[in-house]
Amino acid sequence: xxxxxxxxxxxxxxxxxxxxxxxxxxxxxxxxxxxxxFCLATYYVILDAPFLAAVQVMVYAGAxxxxxxxxxxxxxxxxxxxxxxxxxIILGTIIGFFTLLNTVFIIMKSRAAVPSGPLTxxxxxxxxxxxxxxxxxxxxxxxxxxxxxxxLLVAIVGAVILAKKKI
Numbered sequence: 618x619x620x621x622x623x624x625x626x627x628x629x630x631x632x633x634x635x636x637x638x639x640x641x642x643x644x645x646x647x648x649x650x651x652x653x654x655f656c657l658a659t660y661y662v663i664l665d666a667p668f669l670a671a672v673q674v675m676v677y678a679g680a681x682x683x684x685x686x687x688x689x690x691x692x693x694x695x696x697x698x699x700x701x702x703x704x705x706i707i708l709g710t711i712i713g714f715f716t717l718l719n720t721v722f723i724i725m726k727s728r729a730a731v732p733s734g735p736l737t738x739x740x741x742x743x744x745x746x747x748x749x750x751x752x753x754x755x756x757x758x759x760x761x762x763x764x765x766x767x768x769l770l771v772a773i774v775g776a777v778i779l780a781k782k783k784i
Contacts (some may be wrong), residue, residue: 619663622663622718622722623663623744625718626656626659626660626715626719628655629656629711629715630653630656630657631649632654632711633649633653633711634653636647636649636652637649637650637653638670643689643707644686644689645704645705646684646710647685647689648708649708650682650710651682652711652715654674654677654678654682655674655678655715655716655719656671656715657673657677657720658670658671658674658678659722660675661673661723662723666746667746668746668747668750669746669750681742683761684769685774688772688773688776689775691722691776691780692776692779692780707718737750769775
């Protein structure tokens with residue numbers, strides 16, 4: 618059952634990732650990217666990492682996608698609105714089906730993977746996911762974390778500068 622669910626989630630992730638780069642409408646592309654982020658969150662749930670799944674949904678599918686949609690709106694990209702809306706109905710149906718399937722799996726979830734490496738399941742339960750992730754993120758991975766924040770800031774400033782030239 619878990620293998621079949623993994624294959625379905627993988628298929629949805631691949632299709633939505635392809636839609637990100639093939640959609641001509643930037644908003645549809647952003648929605649496909651959100652679906653890809655939800656698939657990644659589902660992988661975290663399968664790996665028994667609920668905190669990472671929640672952070673994936675809140676940070677990437679929430680905050681980062683709002684930033685991307687605002688950037689698209691700020692750049693004022695014109696899209697031909699006279700096209701048929703059949704692709705929107707199909708995309709909405711796929712997202713709805715995936716959300717239903719994801720909810721059913723999470724409700725019926727069993728232990729899919731056991732942590733391996735120096736951190737055993739007992740250590741994770743004793744200290745908690747949040748403490749372990751926070752310690753690693755702000756000690757071992759501090760430089761990549763800060764570089765990512767600087768890159769996001771540069772992208773926002775670049776979008777504002779591009780928008781200012783058109784005004």
